[in-house]
Amino acid sequence: MTEVFEQHRPILDGVAYRMLGRVADAEDVVQEAWLRWSAADRDEVREPRAFLVRVTTRLAIDRLRQVQARREAYVGPWLPEPLATDVRSEPAPEGADRAMLAESVSLAVLVVLESLSPLERAVFVLREAFGFPYAEIATALDRGEAAVRQLAGRARRHVEERKPRFEVDPRQQRVLTERFLEAAVGGDLGGLLKVLAPDVRLVSDSGGKAKAPLRVVTSADKVGRFLAAVGPEAGERSMSFTFLEVNGGLGLLAMVDGRPFAAFAADIADGLIRTLYLINNPDKLATLAASQSS
Structure with missing residues:
Protein backbone atom coordinates (compact mmCIF):
# COMPACT_ATOMS: atom_id res chain seq x y z
CA MET A 1 0.00 0.00 0.00
CA THR A 2 2.78 2.45 0.94
CA GLU A 3 4.91 1.44 -2.02
CA VAL A 4 2.09 2.12 -4.48
CA PHE A 5 1.38 5.52 -2.94
CA GLU A 6 5.06 6.55 -3.00
CA GLN A 7 5.26 5.47 -6.63
CA HIS A 8 2.63 8.08 -7.52
CA ARG A 9 3.54 10.74 -4.93
CA PRO A 10 5.66 12.88 -7.33
CA ILE A 11 2.69 13.41 -9.63
CA LEU A 12 0.40 14.10 -6.68
CA ASP A 13 2.89 16.65 -5.33
CA GLY A 14 3.10 18.27 -8.78
CA VAL A 15 -0.67 18.51 -9.19
CA ALA A 16 -1.23 19.85 -5.66
CA TYR A 17 1.48 22.52 -5.87
CA ARG A 18 0.32 23.76 -9.29
CA MET A 19 -3.23 23.92 -7.96
CA LEU A 20 -2.36 25.78 -4.74
CA GLY A 21 0.94 27.60 -5.23
CA ARG A 22 2.00 26.98 -1.65
CA VAL A 23 4.12 24.09 -0.43
CA ALA A 24 2.43 23.64 2.96
CA ASP A 25 -1.05 23.56 1.41
CA ALA A 26 0.12 21.05 -1.21
CA GLU A 27 1.72 18.85 1.46
CA ASP A 28 -1.47 18.92 3.53
CA VAL A 29 -3.53 17.86 0.52
CA VAL A 30 -1.19 14.99 -0.36
CA GLN A 31 -1.14 13.85 3.27
CA GLU A 32 -4.93 13.80 3.32
CA ALA A 33 -4.88 11.84 0.05
CA TRP A 34 -2.65 9.27 1.79
CA LEU A 35 -5.18 8.93 4.60
CA ARG A 36 -8.00 8.41 2.09
CA TRP A 37 -5.85 5.88 0.23
CA SER A 38 -4.94 3.95 3.36
CA ALA A 39 -8.62 3.70 4.34
CA ALA A 40 -9.88 2.75 0.87
CA ASP A 41 -11.33 -0.66 0.04
CA ARG A 42 -8.68 -2.24 -2.18
CA ASP A 43 -11.28 -4.34 -3.97
CA GLU A 44 -12.94 -1.18 -5.27
CA VAL A 45 -9.74 0.54 -6.44
CA ARG A 46 -9.01 -0.79 -9.93
CA GLU A 47 -6.54 1.92 -10.96
CA PRO A 48 -4.52 3.34 -8.02
CA ARG A 49 -3.12 6.28 -10.00
CA ALA A 50 -6.55 7.39 -11.18
CA PHE A 51 -7.91 7.06 -7.65
CA LEU A 52 -5.07 9.06 -6.11
CA VAL A 53 -5.16 11.81 -8.72
CA ARG A 54 -8.94 12.09 -8.33
CA VAL A 55 -8.72 12.37 -4.54
CA THR A 56 -5.80 14.82 -4.65
CA THR A 57 -7.48 17.04 -7.24
CA ARG A 58 -10.77 17.22 -5.35
CA LEU A 59 -8.99 17.97 -2.08
CA ALA A 60 -6.95 20.69 -3.80
CA ILE A 61 -10.11 22.29 -5.22
CA ASP A 62 -11.65 22.36 -1.74
CA ARG A 63 -8.46 23.84 -0.23
CA LEU A 64 -8.21 26.44 -3.00
CA ARG A 65 -11.73 27.65 -2.28
CA GLN A 66 -10.85 27.95 1.40
CA VAL A 67 -7.70 30.02 0.87
CA GLN A 68 -9.05 32.40 -1.76
CA ALA A 69 -10.58 34.71 0.87
CA ARG A 70 -7.27 34.71 2.73
CA ARG A 71 -5.43 35.78 -0.42
CA GLU A 72 -7.90 38.59 -1.08
CA ALA A 73 -6.94 40.07 2.31
CA TYR A 74 -3.21 39.61 1.68
CA VAL A 75 -1.03 42.71 2.18
CA GLY A 76 0.44 43.72 -1.18
CA PRO A 77 0.76 41.47 -4.25
CA TRP A 78 0.47 37.71 -3.68
CA LEU A 79 2.96 35.42 -5.41
CA PRO A 80 3.25 31.64 -5.27
CA GLU A 81 5.74 30.23 -2.81
CA PRO A 82 9.07 29.79 -4.65
CA LEU A 83 9.99 26.17 -5.12
CA ALA A 84 13.38 24.62 -5.86
CA THR A 85 12.72 22.41 -8.86
CA ASP A 86 14.26 20.04 -11.32
CA VAL A 87 11.46 19.79 -13.85
CA ARG A 88 13.63 17.73 -16.18
CA SER A 89 13.40 14.81 -13.75
CA GLU A 90 9.77 15.36 -12.72
CA PRO A 91 7.69 12.33 -13.73
CA ALA A 92 4.70 12.86 -15.97
CA PRO A 93 1.95 10.63 -17.36
CA GLU A 94 2.38 9.30 -20.86
CA GLY A 95 1.43 11.96 -23.39
CA ALA A 96 2.38 14.92 -21.21
CA ASP A 97 4.37 17.67 -22.94
CA ARG A 98 7.67 18.11 -21.11
CA ALA A 99 7.96 21.78 -22.09
CA MET A 100 4.42 22.51 -20.88
CA LEU A 101 5.10 20.62 -17.67
CA ALA A 102 8.04 22.94 -17.01
CA GLU A 103 6.16 26.08 -18.05
CA SER A 104 3.18 25.23 -15.84
CA VAL A 105 5.29 25.49 -12.68
CA SER A 106 6.76 28.89 -13.61
CA LEU A 107 5.84 31.85 -11.44
CA ALA A 108 4.43 33.61 -14.52
CA VAL A 109 1.93 30.85 -15.30
CA LEU A 110 1.06 30.20 -11.66
CA VAL A 111 0.19 33.88 -11.27
CA VAL A 112 -2.15 33.65 -14.27
CA LEU A 113 -3.71 30.46 -12.88
CA GLU A 114 -4.76 32.47 -9.81
CA SER A 115 -7.34 34.22 -12.01
CA LEU A 116 -9.02 30.95 -13.02
CA SER A 117 -11.88 29.34 -11.16
CA PRO A 118 -10.87 26.27 -9.08
CA LEU A 119 -12.46 23.93 -11.66
CA GLU A 120 -10.77 25.66 -14.59
CA ARG A 121 -7.45 25.52 -12.78
CA ALA A 122 -7.85 21.81 -12.07
CA VAL A 123 -8.68 21.04 -15.70
CA PHE A 124 -5.77 23.14 -16.97
CA VAL A 125 -3.26 21.49 -14.63
CA LEU A 126 -4.42 17.95 -15.36
CA ARG A 127 -4.77 18.43 -19.11
CA GLU A 128 -2.17 21.01 -20.17
CA ALA A 129 0.56 20.24 -17.63
CA PHE A 130 0.19 16.51 -17.08
CA GLY A 131 -1.55 15.42 -20.27
CA PHE A 132 -4.37 13.44 -18.66
CA PRO A 133 -7.11 12.32 -21.09
CA TYR A 134 -10.35 14.28 -21.02
CA ALA A 135 -12.29 11.17 -19.99
CA GLU A 136 -10.04 10.64 -16.95
CA ILE A 137 -10.33 14.30 -15.96
CA ALA A 138 -14.10 14.10 -16.28
CA THR A 139 -14.16 11.16 -13.90
CA ALA A 140 -11.82 12.89 -11.45
CA LEU A 141 -14.02 15.98 -11.34
CA ASP A 142 -17.36 14.17 -11.63
CA ARG A 143 -18.23 16.18 -14.73
CA GLY A 144 -19.25 15.25 -18.25
CA GLU A 145 -16.48 15.01 -20.82
CA ALA A 146 -18.06 17.74 -22.99
CA ALA A 147 -18.10 20.11 -20.01
CA VAL A 148 -14.47 19.33 -19.25
CA ARG A 149 -13.47 20.09 -22.83
CA GLN A 150 -15.21 23.45 -22.58
CA LEU A 151 -13.44 24.23 -19.31
CA ALA A 152 -10.12 23.21 -20.83
CA GLY A 153 -10.59 25.43 -23.87
CA ARG A 154 -11.62 28.42 -21.78
CA ALA A 155 -8.71 27.97 -19.36
CA ARG A 156 -6.19 27.49 -22.18
CA ARG A 157 -7.30 30.69 -23.95
CA HIS A 158 -7.22 32.63 -20.69
CA VAL A 159 -3.67 31.52 -19.90
CA GLU A 160 -2.37 32.10 -23.43
CA GLU A 161 -3.82 35.62 -23.50
CA ARG A 162 -2.34 36.64 -20.15
CA LYS A 163 0.94 34.82 -19.67
CA PRO A 164 4.05 36.82 -20.57
CA ARG A 165 6.28 35.66 -23.38
CA PHE A 166 9.59 34.42 -22.03
CA GLU A 167 12.63 32.45 -23.10
CA VAL A 168 14.10 29.51 -21.23
CA ASP A 169 17.66 29.38 -22.64
Missing part, protein backbone atom coordinates in the same frame (compact mmCIF):
# COMPACT_ATOMS: atom_id res chain seq x y z
CA PRO A 170 19.64 28.55 -19.46
CA ARG A 171 22.84 30.21 -20.68
CA GLN A 172 21.10 33.47 -21.50
CA GLN A 173 19.26 33.39 -18.18
CA ARG A 174 22.54 32.96 -16.33
CA VAL A 175 24.38 35.75 -18.14
CA LEU A 176 21.54 38.23 -17.79
CA THR A 177 20.91 37.33 -14.14
CA GLU A 178 24.59 37.80 -13.31
CA ARG A 179 24.61 41.20 -15.00
CA PHE A 180 21.44 42.16 -13.13
CA LEU A 181 22.89 41.07 -9.79
CA GLU A 182 26.17 42.94 -10.32
CA ALA A 183 24.37 46.14 -11.26
CA ALA A 184 21.80 45.90 -8.46
CA VAL A 185 24.29 45.22 -5.68
CA GLY A 186 26.57 47.95 -7.01
CA GLY A 187 23.77 50.50 -7.22
CA ASP A 188 24.57 50.91 -10.92
CA LEU A 189 21.46 52.48 -12.45
CA GLY A 190 23.00 52.55 -15.93
CA GLY A 191 23.84 48.85 -15.73
CA LEU A 192 20.32 48.03 -14.58
CA LEU A 193 18.75 49.98 -17.43
CA LYS A 194 20.75 47.85 -19.88
CA VAL A 195 19.13 44.60 -18.66
CA LEU A 196 15.59 45.83 -17.92
CA ALA A 197 12.93 46.06 -20.62
CA PRO A 198 11.41 49.55 -20.97
CA ASP A 199 8.07 48.28 -19.63
CA VAL A 200 9.54 45.92 -17.02
CA ARG A 201 7.38 45.10 -14.01
CA LEU A 202 8.66 44.50 -10.46
CA VAL A 203 6.24 42.34 -8.47
CA SER A 204 7.20 41.99 -4.82
CA ASP A 205 5.61 39.74 -2.20
CA SER A 206 6.32 40.60 1.41
CA GLY A 207 2.92 39.93 2.95
CA GLY A 208 3.52 43.07 5.00
CA LYS A 209 6.25 41.22 6.92
CA ALA A 210 9.29 42.76 5.20
CA LYS A 211 10.21 45.96 3.41
CA ALA A 212 8.99 45.88 -0.19
CA PRO A 213 6.73 47.87 -2.53
CA LEU A 214 3.07 47.15 -1.87
CA ARG A 215 2.15 47.80 -5.50
CA VAL A 216 3.59 46.59 -8.78
CA VAL A 217 6.36 48.93 -9.94
CA THR A 218 6.35 49.53 -13.71
CA SER A 219 8.94 50.97 -16.16
CA ALA A 220 12.69 50.52 -16.35
CA ASP A 221 13.36 53.93 -14.79
CA LYS A 222 11.24 53.32 -11.70
CA VAL A 223 12.34 49.71 -11.19
CA GLY A 224 15.98 50.60 -11.83
CA ARG A 225 15.94 53.50 -9.38
CA PHE A 226 14.32 51.36 -6.70
CA LEU A 227 16.91 48.58 -7.11
CA ALA A 228 19.82 51.01 -7.33
CA ALA A 229 18.70 52.58 -4.06
CA VAL A 230 18.28 49.35 -2.08
CA GLY A 231 20.91 47.16 -3.77
CA PRO A 232 23.99 48.57 -1.99
CA GLU A 233 22.42 47.55 1.33
CA ALA A 234 23.28 43.96 0.33
CA GLY A 235 26.98 44.69 0.54
CA GLU A 236 26.60 46.46 3.86
CA ARG A 237 24.73 43.49 5.32
CA SER A 238 27.18 40.85 4.01
CA MET A 239 24.44 39.31 1.93
CA SER A 240 25.29 36.16 -0.02
CA PHE A 241 23.58 34.94 -3.18
CA THR A 242 23.02 31.42 -4.48
CA PHE A 243 21.95 30.57 -8.03
CA LEU A 244 19.37 27.79 -8.18
CA GLU A 245 16.48 26.53 -10.27
CA VAL A 246 13.32 28.21 -8.98
CA ASN A 247 10.00 27.14 -10.49
CA GLY A 248 11.65 25.78 -13.59
CA GLY A 249 13.88 28.79 -14.29
CA LEU A 250 17.04 30.36 -12.94
CA GLY A 251 16.60 32.20 -9.66
CA LEU A 252 18.55 33.74 -6.82
CA LEU A 253 18.32 33.12 -3.10
CA ALA A 254 19.73 35.88 -0.90
CA MET A 255 20.91 34.96 2.61
CA VAL A 256 21.87 37.18 5.57
CA ASP A 257 23.53 35.65 8.62
CA GLY A 258 22.54 32.17 7.49
CA ARG A 259 18.88 33.10 7.16
CA PRO A 260 16.91 33.48 3.93
CA PHE A 261 16.31 37.12 3.09
CA ALA A 262 14.76 37.15 -0.38
CA ALA A 263 14.27 35.14 -3.55
CA PHE A 264 14.46 36.60 -7.05
CA ALA A 265 13.22 35.20 -10.34
CA ALA A 266 12.64 36.82 -13.72
CA ASP A 267 10.79 36.43 -16.99
CA ILE A 268 13.28 37.07 -19.79
CA ALA A 269 12.56 37.73 -23.47
CA ASP A 270 14.58 39.33 -26.27
CA GLY A 271 17.62 39.51 -24.00
CA LEU A 272 15.90 41.69 -21.39
CA ILE A 273 14.15 41.19 -18.06
CA ARG A 274 10.41 41.64 -18.62
CA THR A 275 9.10 40.82 -15.16
CA LEU A 276 11.11 40.65 -11.96
CA TYR A 277 9.70 38.72 -9.01
CA LEU A 278 10.94 39.59 -5.52
CA ILE A 279 9.72 37.39 -2.69
CA ASN A 280 10.82 38.35 0.82
CA ASN A 281 7.89 37.17 2.90
CA PRO A 282 9.81 35.02 5.41
CA ASP A 283 6.98 32.48 5.52
CA LYS A 284 7.58 31.72 1.83
CA LEU A 285 11.35 31.31 1.97
CA ALA A 286 11.86 28.54 4.51
CA THR A 287 11.26 25.63 2.16
CA LEU A 288 13.49 27.10 -0.54
CA ALA A 289 16.32 27.70 1.95
CA ALA A 290 15.93 24.20 3.40
CA SER A 291 16.34 22.69 -0.06
CA GLN A 292 19.81 24.22 -0.26
CA SER A 293 20.96 22.89 3.10
CA SER A 294 19.63 19.35 2.65
Whole structure:
Protein backbone atom coordinates (compact mmCIF):
# COMPACT_ATOMS: atom_id res chain seq x y z
CA MET A 1 0.00 0.00 0.00
CA THR A 2 2.78 2.45 0.94
CA GLU A 3 4.91 1.44 -2.02
CA VAL A 4 2.09 2.12 -4.48
CA PHE A 5 1.38 5.52 -2.94
CA GLU A 6 5.06 6.55 -3.00
CA GLN A 7 5.26 5.47 -6.63
CA HIS A 8 2.63 8.08 -7.52
CA ARG A 9 3.54 10.74 -4.93
CA PRO A 10 5.66 12.88 -7.33
CA ILE A 11 2.69 13.41 -9.63
CA LEU A 12 0.40 14.10 -6.68
CA ASP A 13 2.89 16.65 -5.33
CA GLY A 14 3.10 18.27 -8.78
CA VAL A 15 -0.67 18.51 -9.19
CA ALA A 16 -1.23 19.85 -5.66
CA TYR A 17 1.48 22.52 -5.87
CA ARG A 18 0.32 23.76 -9.29
CA MET A 19 -3.23 23.92 -7.96
CA LEU A 20 -2.36 25.78 -4.74
CA GLY A 21 0.94 27.60 -5.23
CA ARG A 22 2.00 26.98 -1.65
CA VAL A 23 4.12 24.09 -0.43
CA ALA A 24 2.43 23.64 2.96
CA ASP A 25 -1.05 23.56 1.41
CA ALA A 26 0.12 21.05 -1.21
CA GLU A 27 1.72 18.85 1.46
CA ASP A 28 -1.47 18.92 3.53
CA VAL A 29 -3.53 17.86 0.52
CA VAL A 30 -1.19 14.99 -0.36
CA GLN A 31 -1.14 13.85 3.27
CA GLU A 32 -4.93 13.80 3.32
CA ALA A 33 -4.88 11.84 0.05
CA TRP A 34 -2.65 9.27 1.79
CA LEU A 35 -5.18 8.93 4.60
CA ARG A 36 -8.00 8.41 2.09
CA TRP A 37 -5.85 5.88 0.23
CA SER A 38 -4.94 3.95 3.36
CA ALA A 39 -8.62 3.70 4.34
CA ALA A 40 -9.88 2.75 0.87
CA ASP A 41 -11.33 -0.66 0.04
CA ARG A 42 -8.68 -2.24 -2.18
CA ASP A 43 -11.28 -4.34 -3.97
CA GLU A 44 -12.94 -1.18 -5.27
CA VAL A 45 -9.74 0.54 -6.44
CA ARG A 46 -9.01 -0.79 -9.93
CA GLU A 47 -6.54 1.92 -10.96
CA PRO A 48 -4.52 3.34 -8.02
CA ARG A 49 -3.12 6.28 -10.00
CA ALA A 50 -6.55 7.39 -11.18
CA PHE A 51 -7.91 7.06 -7.65
CA LEU A 52 -5.07 9.06 -6.11
CA VAL A 53 -5.16 11.81 -8.72
CA ARG A 54 -8.94 12.09 -8.33
CA VAL A 55 -8.72 12.37 -4.54
CA THR A 56 -5.80 14.82 -4.65
CA THR A 57 -7.48 17.04 -7.24
CA ARG A 58 -10.77 17.22 -5.35
CA LEU A 59 -8.99 17.97 -2.08
CA ALA A 60 -6.95 20.69 -3.80
CA ILE A 61 -10.11 22.29 -5.22
CA ASP A 62 -11.65 22.36 -1.74
CA ARG A 63 -8.46 23.84 -0.23
CA LEU A 64 -8.21 26.44 -3.00
CA ARG A 65 -11.73 27.65 -2.28
CA GLN A 66 -10.85 27.95 1.40
CA VAL A 67 -7.70 30.02 0.87
CA GLN A 68 -9.05 32.40 -1.76
CA ALA A 69 -10.58 34.71 0.87
CA ARG A 70 -7.27 34.71 2.73
CA ARG A 71 -5.43 35.78 -0.42
CA GLU A 72 -7.90 38.59 -1.08
CA ALA A 73 -6.94 40.07 2.31
CA TYR A 74 -3.21 39.61 1.68
CA VAL A 75 -1.03 42.71 2.18
CA GLY A 76 0.44 43.72 -1.18
CA PRO A 77 0.76 41.47 -4.25
CA TRP A 78 0.47 37.71 -3.68
CA LEU A 79 2.96 35.42 -5.41
CA PRO A 80 3.25 31.64 -5.27
CA GLU A 81 5.74 30.23 -2.81
CA PRO A 82 9.07 29.79 -4.65
CA LEU A 83 9.99 26.17 -5.12
CA ALA A 84 13.38 24.62 -5.86
CA THR A 85 12.72 22.41 -8.86
CA ASP A 86 14.26 20.04 -11.32
CA VAL A 87 11.46 19.79 -13.85
CA ARG A 88 13.63 17.73 -16.18
CA SER A 89 13.40 14.81 -13.75
CA GLU A 90 9.77 15.36 -12.72
CA PRO A 91 7.69 12.33 -13.73
CA ALA A 92 4.70 12.86 -15.97
CA PRO A 93 1.95 10.63 -17.36
CA GLU A 94 2.38 9.30 -20.86
CA GLY A 95 1.43 11.96 -23.39
CA ALA A 96 2.38 14.92 -21.21
CA ASP A 97 4.37 17.67 -22.94
CA ARG A 98 7.67 18.11 -21.11
CA ALA A 99 7.96 21.78 -22.09
CA MET A 100 4.42 22.51 -20.88
CA LEU A 101 5.10 20.62 -17.67
CA ALA A 102 8.04 22.94 -17.01
CA GLU A 103 6.16 26.08 -18.05
CA SER A 104 3.18 25.23 -15.84
CA VAL A 105 5.29 25.49 -12.68
CA SER A 106 6.76 28.89 -13.61
CA LEU A 107 5.84 31.85 -11.44
CA ALA A 108 4.43 33.61 -14.52
CA VAL A 109 1.93 30.85 -15.30
CA LEU A 110 1.06 30.20 -11.66
CA VAL A 111 0.19 33.88 -11.27
CA VAL A 112 -2.15 33.65 -14.27
CA LEU A 113 -3.71 30.46 -12.88
CA GLU A 114 -4.76 32.47 -9.81
CA SER A 115 -7.34 34.22 -12.01
CA LEU A 116 -9.02 30.95 -13.02
CA SER A 117 -11.88 29.34 -11.16
CA PRO A 118 -10.87 26.27 -9.08
CA LEU A 119 -12.46 23.93 -11.66
CA GLU A 120 -10.77 25.66 -14.59
CA ARG A 121 -7.45 25.52 -12.78
CA ALA A 122 -7.85 21.81 -12.07
CA VAL A 123 -8.68 21.04 -15.70
CA PHE A 124 -5.77 23.14 -16.97
CA VAL A 125 -3.26 21.49 -14.63
CA LEU A 126 -4.42 17.95 -15.36
CA ARG A 127 -4.77 18.43 -19.11
CA GLU A 128 -2.17 21.01 -20.17
CA ALA A 129 0.56 20.24 -17.63
CA PHE A 130 0.19 16.51 -17.08
CA GLY A 131 -1.55 15.42 -20.27
CA PHE A 132 -4.37 13.44 -18.66
CA PRO A 133 -7.11 12.32 -21.09
CA TYR A 134 -10.35 14.28 -21.02
CA ALA A 135 -12.29 11.17 -19.99
CA GLU A 136 -10.04 10.64 -16.95
CA ILE A 137 -10.33 14.30 -15.96
CA ALA A 138 -14.10 14.10 -16.28
CA THR A 139 -14.16 11.16 -13.90
CA ALA A 140 -11.82 12.89 -11.45
CA LEU A 141 -14.02 15.98 -11.34
CA ASP A 142 -17.36 14.17 -11.63
CA ARG A 143 -18.23 16.18 -14.73
CA GLY A 144 -19.25 15.25 -18.25
CA GLU A 145 -16.48 15.01 -20.82
CA ALA A 146 -18.06 17.74 -22.99
CA ALA A 147 -18.10 20.11 -20.01
CA VAL A 148 -14.47 19.33 -19.25
CA ARG A 149 -13.47 20.09 -22.83
CA GLN A 150 -15.21 23.45 -22.58
CA LEU A 151 -13.44 24.23 -19.31
CA ALA A 152 -10.12 23.21 -20.83
CA GLY A 153 -10.59 25.43 -23.87
CA ARG A 154 -11.62 28.42 -21.78
CA ALA A 155 -8.71 27.97 -19.36
CA ARG A 156 -6.19 27.49 -22.18
CA ARG A 157 -7.30 30.69 -23.95
CA HIS A 158 -7.22 32.63 -20.69
CA VAL A 159 -3.67 31.52 -19.90
CA GLU A 160 -2.37 32.10 -23.43
CA GLU A 161 -3.82 35.62 -23.50
CA ARG A 162 -2.34 36.64 -20.15
CA LYS A 163 0.94 34.82 -19.67
CA PRO A 164 4.05 36.82 -20.57
CA ARG A 165 6.28 35.66 -23.38
CA PHE A 166 9.59 34.42 -22.03
CA GLU A 167 12.63 32.45 -23.10
CA VAL A 168 14.10 29.51 -21.23
CA ASP A 169 17.66 29.38 -22.64
CA PRO A 170 19.64 28.55 -19.46
CA ARG A 171 22.84 30.21 -20.68
CA GLN A 172 21.10 33.47 -21.50
CA GLN A 173 19.26 33.39 -18.18
CA ARG A 174 22.54 32.96 -16.33
CA VAL A 175 24.38 35.75 -18.14
CA LEU A 176 21.54 38.23 -17.79
CA THR A 177 20.91 37.33 -14.14
CA GLU A 178 24.59 37.80 -13.31
CA ARG A 179 24.61 41.20 -15.00
CA PHE A 180 21.44 42.16 -13.13
CA LEU A 181 22.89 41.07 -9.79
CA GLU A 182 26.17 42.94 -10.32
CA ALA A 183 24.37 46.14 -11.26
CA ALA A 184 21.80 45.90 -8.46
CA VAL A 185 24.29 45.22 -5.68
CA GLY A 186 26.57 47.95 -7.01
CA GLY A 187 23.77 50.50 -7.22
CA ASP A 188 24.57 50.91 -10.92
CA LEU A 189 21.46 52.48 -12.45
CA GLY A 190 23.00 52.55 -15.93
CA GLY A 191 23.84 48.85 -15.73
CA LEU A 192 20.32 48.03 -14.58
CA LEU A 193 18.75 49.98 -17.43
CA LYS A 194 20.75 47.85 -19.88
CA VAL A 195 19.13 44.60 -18.66
CA LEU A 196 15.59 45.83 -17.92
CA ALA A 197 12.93 46.06 -20.62
CA PRO A 198 11.41 49.55 -20.97
CA ASP A 199 8.07 48.28 -19.63
CA VAL A 200 9.54 45.92 -17.02
CA ARG A 201 7.38 45.10 -14.01
CA LEU A 202 8.66 44.50 -10.46
CA VAL A 203 6.24 42.34 -8.47
CA SER A 204 7.20 41.99 -4.82
CA ASP A 205 5.61 39.74 -2.20
CA SER A 206 6.32 40.60 1.41
CA GLY A 207 2.92 39.93 2.95
CA GLY A 208 3.52 43.07 5.00
CA LYS A 209 6.25 41.22 6.92
CA ALA A 210 9.29 42.76 5.20
CA LYS A 211 10.21 45.96 3.41
CA ALA A 212 8.99 45.88 -0.19
CA PRO A 213 6.73 47.87 -2.53
CA LEU A 214 3.07 47.15 -1.87
CA ARG A 215 2.15 47.80 -5.50
CA VAL A 216 3.59 46.59 -8.78
CA VAL A 217 6.36 48.93 -9.94
CA THR A 218 6.35 49.53 -13.71
CA SER A 219 8.94 50.97 -16.16
CA ALA A 220 12.69 50.52 -16.35
CA ASP A 221 13.36 53.93 -14.79
CA LYS A 222 11.24 53.32 -11.70
CA VAL A 223 12.34 49.71 -11.19
CA GLY A 224 15.98 50.60 -11.83
CA ARG A 225 15.94 53.50 -9.38
CA PHE A 226 14.32 51.36 -6.70
CA LEU A 227 16.91 48.58 -7.11
CA ALA A 228 19.82 51.01 -7.33
CA ALA A 229 18.70 52.58 -4.06
CA VAL A 230 18.28 49.35 -2.08
CA GLY A 231 20.91 47.16 -3.77
CA PRO A 232 23.99 48.57 -1.99
CA GLU A 233 22.42 47.55 1.33
CA ALA A 234 23.28 43.96 0.33
CA GLY A 235 26.98 44.69 0.54
CA GLU A 236 26.60 46.46 3.86
CA ARG A 237 24.73 43.49 5.32
CA SER A 238 27.18 40.85 4.01
CA MET A 239 24.44 39.31 1.93
CA SER A 240 25.29 36.16 -0.02
CA PHE A 241 23.58 34.94 -3.18
CA THR A 242 23.02 31.42 -4.48
CA PHE A 243 21.95 30.57 -8.03
CA LEU A 244 19.37 27.79 -8.18
CA GLU A 245 16.48 26.53 -10.27
CA VAL A 246 13.32 28.21 -8.98
CA ASN A 247 10.00 27.14 -10.49
CA GLY A 248 11.65 25.78 -13.59
CA GLY A 249 13.88 28.79 -14.29
CA LEU A 250 17.04 30.36 -12.94
CA GLY A 251 16.60 32.20 -9.66
CA LEU A 252 18.55 33.74 -6.82
CA LEU A 253 18.32 33.12 -3.10
CA ALA A 254 19.73 35.88 -0.90
CA MET A 255 20.91 34.96 2.61
CA VAL A 256 21.87 37.18 5.57
CA ASP A 257 23.53 35.65 8.62
CA GLY A 258 22.54 32.17 7.49
CA ARG A 259 18.88 33.10 7.16
CA PRO A 260 16.91 33.48 3.93
CA PHE A 261 16.31 37.12 3.09
CA ALA A 262 14.76 37.15 -0.38
CA ALA A 263 14.27 35.14 -3.55
CA PHE A 264 14.46 36.60 -7.05
CA ALA A 265 13.22 35.20 -10.34
CA ALA A 266 12.64 36.82 -13.72
CA ASP A 267 10.79 36.43 -16.99
CA ILE A 268 13.28 37.07 -19.79
CA ALA A 269 12.56 37.73 -23.47
CA ASP A 270 14.58 39.33 -26.27
CA GLY A 271 17.62 39.51 -24.00
CA LEU A 272 15.90 41.69 -21.39
CA ILE A 273 14.15 41.19 -18.06
CA ARG A 274 10.41 41.64 -18.62
CA THR A 275 9.10 40.82 -15.16
CA LEU A 276 11.11 40.65 -11.96
CA TYR A 277 9.70 38.72 -9.01
CA LEU A 278 10.94 39.59 -5.52
CA ILE A 279 9.72 37.39 -2.69
CA ASN A 280 10.82 38.35 0.82
CA ASN A 281 7.89 37.17 2.90
CA PRO A 282 9.81 35.02 5.41
CA ASP A 283 6.98 32.48 5.52
CA LYS A 284 7.58 31.72 1.83
CA LEU A 285 11.35 31.31 1.97
CA ALA A 286 11.86 28.54 4.51
CA THR A 287 11.26 25.63 2.16
CA LEU A 288 13.49 27.10 -0.54
CA ALA A 289 16.32 27.70 1.95
CA ALA A 290 15.93 24.20 3.40
CA SER A 291 16.34 22.69 -0.06
CA GLN A 292 19.81 24.22 -0.26
CA SER A 293 20.96 22.89 3.10
CA SER A 294 19.63 19.35 2.65
